[in-house]
Each structure stands twice: as C-alpha cells, then as structure tokens.
Amino acid sequence: MTEHISTRVNSHRLAAYIGRTVRLVGKTLKIQGDTAIVEASDGGQVEIRLPKDPPLTGTYNEIIGNVIDGSTVKMLMCIDLGSDLDMKLVDDMVELTHDPKFHEKMFT
Amino acid sequence: MSQYENNYYQNGGAGGGGFLTGGSPGSANGSPGGMGRKNEAQHSLRPVTVGQLRKATQAHTDAEWMIENDEIGQVTVVAQVMSIQVQTTNTVYWLDDGSGRIEARHWMDSSNPEDVEKWGGIVENTYVRVTGNLKTFGNKRYINAQHIRPSTNPHELYFHLGEAMVTNLMIERGMPPGPGQTAQQNGVVASGSGASAYTTQSRAQTSQFAGLPPLQRSIMEFLHSQPPNDEGVHVGAIARSVQGGDAAQISSALDALMDDGHVYTTLDDSHFQIST
Numbered sequence: 001m002t003e004h005i006s007t008r009v010n011s012h013r014l015a016a017y018i019g020r021t022v023r024l025v026g027k028t029l030k031i032q033g034d035t036a037i038v039e040a041s042d043g044g045q046v047e048i049r050l051p052k053d054p055p056l057t058g059t060y061n062e063i064i065g066n067v068i069d070g071s072t073v074k075m076l077m078c079i080d081l082g083s084d085l086d087m088k089l090v091d092d093m094v095e096l097t098h099d100p101k102f103h104e105k106m107f108t
Numbered sequence: 109m110s111q112y113e114n115n116y117y118q119n120g121g122a123g124g125g126g127f128l129t130g131g132s133p134g135s136a137n138g139s140p141g142g143m144g145r146k147n148e149a150q151h152s153l154r155p156v157t158v159g160q161l162r163k164a165t166q167a168h169t170d171a172e173w174m175i176e177n178d179e180i181g182q183v184t185v186v187a188q189v190m191s192i193q194v195q196t197t198n199t200v201y202w203l204d205d206g207s208g209r210i211e212a213r214h215w216m217d218s219s220n221p222e223d224v225e226k227w228g229g230i231v232e233n234t235y236v237r238v239t240g241n242l243k244t245f246g247n248k249r250y251i252n253a254q255h256i257r258p259s260t261n262p263h264e265l266y267f268h269l270g271e272a273m274v275t276n277l278m279i280e281r282g283m284p285p286g287p288g289q290t291a292q293q294n295g296v297v298a299s300g301s302g303a304s305a306y307t308t309q310s311r312a313q314t315s316q317f318a319g320l321p322p323l324q325r326s327i328m329e330f331l332h333s334q335p336p337n338d339e340g341v342h343v344g345a346i347a348r349s350v351q352g353g354d355a356a357q358i359s360s361a362l363d364a365l366m367d368d369g370h371v372y373t374t375l376d377d378s379h380f381q382i383s384t
Contacts, residue, residue, distance in 0.1 A: 004209045005159075023206050054233075060262070079188060079233060081262040093266045102273050105176070106157045107207040 005108060006064055008094045011044025015070035024063045024073055025081065025090050028056055038063070041091035049074040059083040149179040153239065155272040156183045159207030161242055161249065173242045178279050183251070184239045185210075186259055186268040189232050201230065201256065203238065211250040212238045235259040237268070320370075323353045323361045328370060331382040340374035340381035 006021045014022070026038025026046060036048040036056055048063055049072065050056065056063075058080035065075040097107045149172065156175065161183065164173045172179045187205035201212040230236055240253040259265060278284070317325045330349045334341055347358050362380060365371045371380045 004204065006204070006206045008206050077233065079235065085262055086266075089263065089266050093269045096273060097269065102276065105163070106159050106272065106276060108159055 007107065008097050009040075009067075010042035010091055010094050011040035011046050011071070012042055013094070013098065014046065014067050014073070017067045018069060020067055021064065021076070022067055022073070024065070025060060025085070025087070025094075026063055027060050027085075027087070028058075031056060041087045041094055045071070047072045051075055054078060060085040060087075150181040152181040154180055154183050155268055155275055156180070156185060157207040157269070157272055158185060158187060158203060158205045158210045160272075160276075161185070161210055161251070162208045164242060166244075169244070176280075180242065182239060182241055182254070184237060184268075185251070186235055186237050186265045189230060189234060189236055192230065192232055200250075201236070201238070201253070203236070203251075211248065212240065212253045212256065213250050214253040214256060229258055230256055231258075235262070235265055237264065320365075321361070323350065323357060324365055324370075326350050327358070327361055327365065328382065331371065331380065338374070338381075340379035343378040343380065346380065 006023045007017060009017060009022045009024055011024075014024075024038075024046060025041050026048065029037045029039055029045065031050070034050045036050055038046055038048055038056075038061070040046050048056070048065070049068070054077065056075075056078055060081040060083065062079040062081055063073060063075050064077050064079075065073040068074055097103060154175075160175050164175050164180065166173050174180065185203065185205055187203035187210075190202040190204050190209065192202075193200040198213050198215045201214070203210055203212055235258070236256050237259050238251055238253050239255040240251045243250055243252045317328045320328060327346055327350055330346060331341055343358070343362070346362070347353075347355060350358060353361065362371065366373070369383055371382055373379060374381045
C-alpha cells in the first residue's frame with residue numbers, strides 16, 4: 001500500500017522525497033511550454049514538469065507528482081483549488097503532518 | 109468436582125445473557141436496529157485520515173473497529189476522489205487523502221430521484237467529504253458511506269487535517285486545560301508534592317463552592333478536606349476549624365447547607381457528612 005501514499009510537502013521538504021509521490025500546493029507564477037513555475041506554501045519556487053493533460057487551471061493547485069530533485073516535480077495530476085487560498089494555513093498543516101506526534105500514526 | 113460443575117453452570121448462564129445483549133449478528137452487517145448496543149462510541153463521529161482507517165484493527169469480524177486503543181463509530185474523511193464506479197445497486201468511490209487509499213461504497217436507491225440528485229454531484233479529481241462506518245467485504249476495507257458531498261472550499265481539507273490531529277491528541281492525552289488553569293496539573297505540581305497538591309486541591313474547591321456564602325463555603329471546604337469517614341464530622345470540630353462565626357451562625361449555615369442538600373446528618377444531629 002505504500003505506493004499509494006502521497007505526502008503533503010512544501011518546497012524545503014522536497015529534497016527528502018526524491019523519487020517519491022508527493023502533494024504540493026502551488027500558486028502558479030508562470031507557465032512556459034511544458035514547465036511551470038509555482039510558489040509553494042513556504043514561499044519557495046518549484047519547477048513543475050507538466051504532462052500533456054491535465055492543464056494547471058487554478059491560481060492555486062494541488063500538484064500530485066514525482067519528485068525529481070529538491071526543486072523539481074514531475075506532475076501526474078492536479079486539483080484546482082481556486083483563486084483564494086490561505087497559504088499560511090496550508091503551510092502550517094503541511095508542517096504538522098510531518099510532526100512526529102502525528103506523522104507515523106496518521107499520515108503513513 | 110461438584111463445585112466445578114456449579115461454576116460451570118453459572119458461567120453457562122452468564123454466557124446466555126451475553127448472547128442476548130451482545131448485539132444481533134445482523135447489526136454487524138449494516139442493518140439498523142442493534143438495540144442492545146449501549147456503546148456511546150457507536151454514536152460518535154470522529155474525523156480521521158485514511159491512514160488511520162488502514163491501520164485500524166478489529167479483534168474479530170463482528171467486533172468494533174479500534175484506532176490504536178480507541179473504539180470508533182462513524183468516521184468522516186476529506187479526500188480526493190480518484191475514480192467513481194457506478195454499479196446497479198451501489199457506487200464505489202476510490203478515495204485518496206495523501207495518507208493512503210480506501211473505497212467508499214454508497215448503496216443507492218435508483219428509483220428515488222431525490223437520492224440520485226443528492227449523490228449525483230460528485231466528480232472525479234475533486235475533494236469530497238465522506239461520512240460513514242468502516243466495514244470489510246472479503247479482505248477489503250471500505251467506508252459504508254452514509255453521506256458524500258463535494259468539498260467546495262479548499263480550506264475544508266486543511267481544517268479536517270487539523271481537526272483529525274486535535275482529536276487524536278485529545279484521545280491520547282485528555283482534554284487540554286481550560287483558560288485560567290493552564291499547566292497547573294501538568295508541570296508545576298512536581299515541586300514539593302504534599303504542599304502543592306494541597307494548594308491545587310483547595311483552589312479547585314474554591315471554585316466548586318464559589319456560589320455559596322463565605323461561611324457556608326468554608327464549612328464545605330473543611331468537610332471536603334476531612335478523610336472519608338462514615339460517621340461524619342462533629343459540629344464541634346467544624347466550629348473549631350471555621351473562622352469568623354459564632355455557634356448560632358455556624359448552626360444556621362449548616363441548616364442552610366442541609367436544606368440545599370450539600371450536607372446531611374449521620375449518627376445524630378451534630379455529626380455532618382458531605383453529600384457527593
């Protein structure tokens with residue numbers, strides 16, 4: 001079942017998840033061809049390798065993808081989270097899911 | 109040997125009673141009407157992650173589900189719908205909330221147009237909130253969904269994660285201290301065990317009897333501080349320990365406490381015991 005876990009991350013946690021599937025919430029800054037630059041919930045910029053489908057539609061999207069390196073994610077799918085999102089809340093929750101009090105019991 | 113048989117017989121009798129109250133087997137299969145169940149947990153609704161549901165355990169196939177050591181009733185998750193399979197009698201939703209995947213099944217009454225409308229708004233690749241009970245079919249775990257609705261505000265997901273974490277902590281450690289009693293029980297008490305334990309106790313009592321007039325309150329606090337004793341406390345001991353009141357005032361204060369049911373007399377009219 002471990003292959004179905006997609007941990008929620010921000011930009012600075014990407015490096016710990018190289019080769020694995022993650023969920024990264026990003027605000028789209030620009031899209032150029034098949035790459036996009038998004039701002040993660042902790043303010044860091046992440047390069048997203050886009051598939052042909054689906055497109056990044058919202059201002060904010062949850063990107064589910066494989067981590068290539070500490071600043072690049074290959075997107076598998078995305079969920080449109082609209083244009084109004086409290087990124088501070090998102091980042092706090094991302095950090096809490098990695099808290100040892102919760103991580104093992106609830107998010108693995 | 110005869111004693112053994114006697115015990116055996118009694119146990120058999122108790123076992124019969126257990127069968128009656130132990131819940132009809134039908135209720136485990138999802139039919140309503142487990143009238144014998146007194147379990148409060150069965151009527152509770154706990155926010156959880158899919159990861160917790162995957163790790164939930166069950167002593168045997170009819171037993172209640174447990175997360176860690178805590179029984180669960182209904183659960184609610186917020187998760188992404190990966191796929192929807194509409195079948196003749198039910199719809200299967202594959203849910204993924206990042207901590208794992210689980211199926212949610214909804215048994216549909218397709219002849220009821222209201223039902224179809226209510227359940228029709230779910231599309232793949234969006235977040236939904238699902239409420240239901242954890243079940244198994246064969247070796248597969250699923251949520252028997254009572255309710256599914258689209259989660260249109262993205263903040264609901266993050267609220268849910270926070271709520272699930274808080275719930276987990278409260279079950280593990282108990283309720284957090286209320287405002288004004290911060291950390292009193294947790295940290296400070298460690299220093300000078302006897303004295304500080306006494307301080308916290310009397311402080312707690314002050315609040316417990318805060319509604320009473322001062323003399324009645326100090327009588328109650330004195331009675332409360334006495335070791336438990338069936339005979340109660342003699343009025344003379346009360347008079348000696350309580351400051352600021354003559355015999356008549358103490359006597360009328362005791363009368364008032366008796367009228368309100370806070371204390372009662374034991375051996376005779378001059379021995380008092382606190383009502384619990």
